[in-house]
Amino acid sequence: MMQQPPISGEDIIVSLNRIRLEYGDVTALDDVHLQIRTGEFFTLLGPSGCGKTSLLQLIGGFQDPTYGAVFIDGKDVTRVPPYARPVNTVFQNFALFPHMTVAGNIRFGLEMLGWPRAKADRRVAEVLELVGLAGFGTRFPQELSGGQQQRTALARALGPEPRVLLLDEPMSALDLKLRKEMQGELARLHREAGITFIMVTHDQEEALSLSDRIAVLRYGKLRQVASPEELYHRPANSFVADFLGEANLIPAELLNDGPATGVIMVRPEAVTVRPGAGRVSGVVTERRFLGRGYELTVTHVTGLMLHCLEPSWEPLSLGQVVHLDWDDSAQLWLEQ
Amino acid sequence: MTRRGSTVLSLLPAALIIGVFMLVPLGYAVVYSFLTAGTYGGVEGPFSVAAYVQLVFQRDWDDSLTFDPLYLRIFLRSIGLAGATTVLCALLALPLAWYVATRPKALRMRLIFLITLPFWVNSLIRTYCWVLLLRDQGLINQGLQGLGLTEAPLGLMYNNGAILLGLVYNFLPFMVLPVYAALERIDPRVIDAGFDLYARRWQVFTRIILPLALPGLRGGGAHGSGARDRLLHHPRSLGRRPASDDRQPDPDPVHQRSQLALWCGAVDAFDGGDPSPALGGRGPSGRAPMMSQRWRRSPGLGPYAFVMLAFLYAPLLVLGVYAFNGGTLVTVWDGLSLRWFRAVLVNDDIRRAAVNSLLVATVATLVATAIATLTALTLETLSTRRSGFMAGLVALPLIVPEIVTAVTTLVFFASIHLRLGLGNLILAHIVFCIPFAMMPIRARLQGLGDGLQNAARDLYAPPVAVFRRVTLPLLAPGIVSGALLSFVVSLDDFVLSALLGDAGTTTLPVYVYGMIRRGITPEVNAISTLLLVVSLVLAAVAQGLNRPRRAPKSKNISQQETTTP
Numbered sequence: 046m047m048q049q050p051p052i053s054g055e056d057i058i059v060s061l062n063r064i065r066l067e068y069g070d071v072t073a074l075d076d077v078h079l080q081i082r083t084g085e086f087f088t089l090l091g092p093s094g095c096g097k098t099s100l101l102q103l104i105g106g107f108q109d110p111t112y113g114a115v116f117i118d119g120k121d122v123t124r125v126p127p128y129a130r131p132v133n134t135v136f137q138n139f140a141l142f143p144h145m146t147v148a149g150n151i152r153f154g155l156e157m158l159g160w161p162r163a164k165a166d167r168r169v170a171e172v173l174e175l176v177g178l179a180g181f182g183t184r185f186p187q188e189l190s191g192g193q194q195q196r197t198a199l200a201r202a203l204g205p206e207p208r209v210l211l212l213d214e215p216m217s218a219l220d221l222k223l224r225k226e227m228q229g230e231l232a233r234l235h236r237e238a239g240i241t242f243i244m245v246t247h248d249q250e251e252a253l254s255l256s257d258r259i260a261v262l263r264y265g266k267l268r269q270v271a272s273p274e275e276l277y278h279r280p281a282n283s284f285v286a287d288f289l290g291e292a293n294l295i296p297a298e299l300l301n302d303g304p305a306t307g308v309i310m311v312r313p314e315a316v317t318v319r320p321g322a323g324r325v326s327g328v329v330t331e332r333r334f335l336g337r338g339y340e341l342t343v344t345h346v347t348g349l350m351l352h353c354l355e356p357s358w359e360p361l362s363l364g365q366v367v368h369l370d371w372d373d374s375a376q377l378w379l380e381q
Numbered sequence: 382m383t384r385r386g387s388t389v390l391s392l393l394p395a396a397l398i399i400g401v402f403m404l405v406p407l408g409y410a411v412v413y414s415f416l417t418a419g420t421y422g423g424v425e426g427p428f429s430v431a432a433y434v435q436l437v438f439q440r441d442w443d444d445s446l447t448f449d450p451l452y453l454r455i456f457l458r459s460i461g462l463a464g465a466t467t468v469l470c471a472l473l474a475l476p477l478a479w480y481v482a483t484r485p486k487a488l489r490m491r492l493i494f495l496i497t498l499p500f501w502v503n504s505l506i507r508t509y510c511w512v513l514l515l516r517d518q519g520l521i522n523q524g525l526q527g528l529g530l531t532e533a534p535l536g537l538m539y540n541n542g543a544i545l546l547g548l549v550y551n552f553l554p555f556m557v558l559p560v561y562a563a564l565e566r567i568d569p570r571v572i573d574a575g576f577d578l579y580a581r582r583w584q585v586f587t588r589i590i591l592p593l594a595l596p597g598l599r600g601g602g603a604h605g606s607g608a609r610d611r612l613l614h615h616p617r618s619l620g621r622r623p624a625s626d627d628r629q630p631d632p633d634p635v636h637q638r639s640q641l642a643l644w645c646g647a648v649d650a651f652d653g654g655d656p657s658p659a660l661g662g663r664g665p666s667g668r669a670p671m672m673s674q675r676w677r678r679s680p681g682l683g684p685y686a687f688v689m690l691a692f693l694y695a696p697l698l699v700l701g702v703y704a705f706n707g708g709t710l711v712t713v714w715d716g717l718s719l720r721w722f723r724a725v726l727v728n729d730d731i732r733r734a735a736v737n738s739l740l741v742a743t744v745a746t747l748v749a750t751a752i753a754t755l756t757a758l759t760l761e762t763l764s765t766r767r768s769g770f771m772a773g774l775v776a777l778p779l780i781v782p783e784i785v786t787a788v789t790t791l792v793f794f795a796s797i798h799l800r801l802g803l804g805n806l807i808l809a810h811i812v813f814c815i816p817f818a819m820m821p822i823r824a825r826l827q828g829l830g831d832g833l834q835n836a837a838r839d840l841y842a843p844p845v846a847v848f849r850r851v852t853l854p855l856l857a858p859g860i861v862s863g864a865l866l867s868f869v870v871s872l873d874d875f876v877l878s879a880l881l882g883d884a885g886t887t888t889l890p891v892y893v894y895g896m897i898r899r900g901i902t903p904e905v906n907a908i909s910t911l912l913l914v915v916s917l918v919l920a921a922v923a924q925g926l927n928r929p930r931r932a933p934k935s936k937n938i939s940q941q942e943t944t945t946p
Contacts, residue, residue: 106577107577128577129579134574134577140574143593153575154577154578157584205579
């Protein structure tokens, strides 16, 4: 069946049309429809097993979809092998060729593309400079630290000047401190290289801080595609609300006023404690001092636990009955 | 006693027996080679290089030297055949190893087991299987004539092609295993990275897979060069007419060395604590690695692997089937019968030979395993630098070609007038079995680490209790498979037994070889089949024992994985 590229006014670089991917009787991706804009930093976010890596493999050409089509730059590449796609991947654990030097690793893709020797050498030096590894070209991957290996993997993928850079959990092999450093580095590279980045991660903080837009996946289905701000403040459903940051999800029938069906979401920082009347009441069951205030856990009579952040001047004791309130603008109705 | 003293004492048995019965005979041989042959046998002074000159020149009656290319030609032919064997094995092994390496883990283990299993069978018998197929009255000629494709038998035996076939048959697994081990270690994402960076299939093969498989190919090639040794045996059965008068020495399978490699390879493959994801397996995180089915799909390789397995097993199967042949002609089928098995069982000579073989193998195994266990435990406590010499000494029987060992030991025994009958044989077998027995024991010890022993110590166990309650039970599978291994090696041995034995000490392989030389009778099929079954069972048990119990655990993980959506 012929699939038409999506018609869109925006500058779309990667387009996934109604993708379905099955492994035997397991459905890894289910009707995924997604468009990624040229130049943006796009992140696929979700818990492990949600299908985000499969999605990246489909774009890279390492998987064939069971149904649906992949477009890169307006061309249908669904059946095009990876070596003919203008995308490069930074692999999880880097996948550096152990029998080639750093420069050899970077030069490999350029050689495969048939770049003339001199031009390739210039490009190798250029990307080594770009990732801050100038002078490391003659080393072998095994002689590098984790961070340097990460930079080499980035340099290798950026070398052939791909239209799209795919990053498969690029930070997962690094320790926490290095991860923070490399996040800054990635943001800089994205600005300087000026190409589209598509990253897979399960780290919500990483996704929120780096991305222009984020797609949240669960069980092989897209749950929401939006900017970090919108995802956080206007989650489309309770899964997204709960997955990104902390959220109080309250069945509407528990509220003192309001309709009897549906769920509302309210972030802990928007909740205030009132001694008198409020929207919902409960007993303080946990209290953690954070310096700027207290984090309270308030348990409703039904057992539902609610979280709120409370300025420190109002010390509340455990077991005390409190009433919680918030602005209308802070609450969000969610579909179930 | 001091620690140092006990270390020295526990290394003494191995050092003594290998020193006296291996190192000293080798020294003898070097000294003898520079002496002159005595008029009435033996050697006499003074120093002379005549023996070496004789290798290339012939001394005429007038004392002038003329160039004699005989030995040189034999030597070159050996090298040529070894080279051809290595290249052929590499070409055949690479696709097979790739196929195995890209299967799921459970299947991989089974395939490796299947590939290695036939090579525990006595090499004499394996070669004999090909004689059954290739000779003028053999199955291949019968088949061709039956189909009317040829009228007279093709001379398939007694030529370089036949020798090459036999060598390739014998050495294929020694190539498959190291190549497989190298391929298995490749991170599948590296291959994906190659494709991602615009390399085509063949470029990925030549630029990434081949260079990474090279250490394995080199390793396999080194074992293949052992083919040179094997030639000494094969020309006799496959390459040379029995009637011809040959000037070549008359020794046999020196494949034990390679069997060791096989063993190490197998242990490597089964026991490799390497956390890197295998091509067909899952990554360290338990997540499926990125190499997709797209590249794992290798059309044609499945049937190819099947053909290779058939190549490995068909000759053995033919032998097994024909052992039940009721007729008196070896390869003419004449009804199902146990007749020849009965004939074997009532043959007194065979029974005597079997008793000799079992006696030698049992005693050699018990002594060698005890010495090997002691030595392995001691070496484990030493630093690599300090254990190096001893480890080298123990490995000596594997490094020296068996024919050299046999000849030098024979000379040594003769010169000290050691005539213990079977005792001579047992001594030589002990020396030879020690390194084989030690191999799985050391592998197991190294896998153990000292964490568990330290834990025992932490729980107040004194040294003796640590050994009895922790080390020994954990080591037991290694010791048992070491014992089985040396038992098979001893049963399999031909060279040492043939050269060192005398009238009363004929072992089974020596007897079978004699039977084959006298003429191929159905009795040979029956006895060979019995030996084959014994070897297969022992090998299966030994390999099964040394398999780590990690396998079912990883299975669980993958099961969990597939159930999570």
